[in-house]
Amino acid sequence: MPPAEIPAPGATNFIHEIIEADLRAGKNGGRVHTRFPPEPNGYLHIGHAKSICLNYGIAKKYNGKFNLRFDDTNPTKEDQEYIDSIIEDVRWLGADWEDRLFYASDYFEQLYEFAIKLIKKGKAYVDHLSAEEIREYRGTLTEPGRESPYRNRSVEENLALFEQMRRGDFPDGTCVLRAKIDMASPNLNMRDPVLYRILHAEHHRTGNTWCIYPMYDFAHGQSDSIEGITHSICTLEFEDHRPLYDWFLDELEIYHPQQIEFARLNLTNTVLSKRKLLRLVRDGHVRGWDDPRMPTISGLRRRGYTPEAIRDFCERIGVSKSNSIVDIALLEHCLRQDLNLRVPRVMAVLRPLRVVIENYPEGQVEYMEAVNNPEDPAMGTRQVPFSRVLYIEQDDFMEDPPAKFYRLAPGREVRLRYAYFIKCVDVVKDARGQVVELRCTYDPATRGGDAPDGRKVKATLHWVSAAHALQAEARLYDHLFLKANPDDVEEGQDFTANLNPNSLEIVPNCWVEPSVAGAAPGTRYQFERIAYFCVDPDSTPEKLVFNRTVSLRDKWAKIAAKGE
């Protein structure tokens, strides 16, 4: 259920409540305008999706507007690659910024003018203290800071110095522009924060036109103001920056957006910080930002997630101000919920066990009609070839079955989905005693899956015709981290100690029914009784490659696990 389709009135979280109160009070002339303001220094992840859905959802719900703006104020960490990926991801998630794609760098000249205004008001000064000295002068959490000796330079001197900074007269680190607020403030953000620093770095958009760049704090609030953002929604850690943003807006006498903070998303069994995700990529713990195990949007997309499932998830987790860790099982639930209704079924055997139907004529092939999706008859049917030699799943046979195992066993009869009842009459083993083949017989009267005499079987197995099946590789993914909280480690260890060594299992020799031939990367299927899969971009016509998106819920797995 995309946010775009639920314009139903009524607050569903505390931010909606605030907005509705504003609307009732006639604030902003009834206007609602939000934005998503990423820094292009990494890939977007599921936590960002929460913010995107929140902001875009609000714009849709209250008939407002939504901007995409890059807060690109630090050229040393940003890159066009990130801009491209972010644009792709936000669009894929379904948020529409129409023609309002902006960059904080679009406002560099304006921001510079704002700085001049503060200097002229005697509210900003050029400080020649070194970075270390500034830190020392800032004081601590419990002790007030000290004023810089350069704090009381004249307006003229500050203007001249700032002009020189812009002109490039000084090397990096020589001096900074600082706001003149209160070195004794209990809020460290108010202790004369740095506004501009010298960075002789080429900016991915403005090139070399600037060698001074505004700090995020000096750019963010004003950018929102410039864009007429009515509700600046951000995460909790910016709560104590709010007084600073308010100070800028007041001193500059410009439009005043309202900042509202909410708790960022945390998910069990994964990490959601850019720093840690970057580390996983750099250290080769995963194959890249779009590794299907990554909680990045690109990773989830490659894994087979749908935007709808992610939106539904973001809807269900709610929005509050308390730090929380959402169970990743909820994300997976939303995924299954969505996939179940729209993804076609297909039969595939991951770990093949050869089955020969002794009484089935050699060379004969029958085409069985199979339903593409029992949840949606409109998806039609397909023909699946059946012949004398088949493959079934190794797990579907046990020579010495325990009590609740209903599947195939010596002498037992089961149903082959959409085909016949078969009975196991013999088990063929190799020299090591491994079962390598099953000899079975079929009952021609059970074609279609029912016995005219009314006898029942307790299990239905999926299968594939050996002569017709396509070879494939399956990549089975599991949680990236073993512990719900990856940061729960022993002294001296870090989160990588909790990495799941089995987060990727490659099953090289699988067989899938021929109907999937030619499927494009990204195509999703449910391999019946196993899991949802999608075609990976690594797939070739010769060798199909499938990613396991999410497994089916498996009651037998639970029963089996309990038995052990």
Next chain:
RNA sequence: UGGGGAGUGGCCAAGCGGCAAGGCAACGGUCUUUGGAACCGUGUACCGUAGGUUCGAAUCCUACCUCCCCAGCCA
């Protein structure tokens, strides 16, 4: 021991003074040509703690406890 936030069943989360929604998870069961899906059922939540106000408090007041964020010329 400065400032800013938060504490409701295993995990999220409603609740805004009148006698604790919902979802996920878990556990039973029904049904089933996916042990899938669907459907039905199962939790004495002393609402962080202790006091107080009130006929009545998760909701108001006081104190305390615990957790998170802030000392980048990062965002």
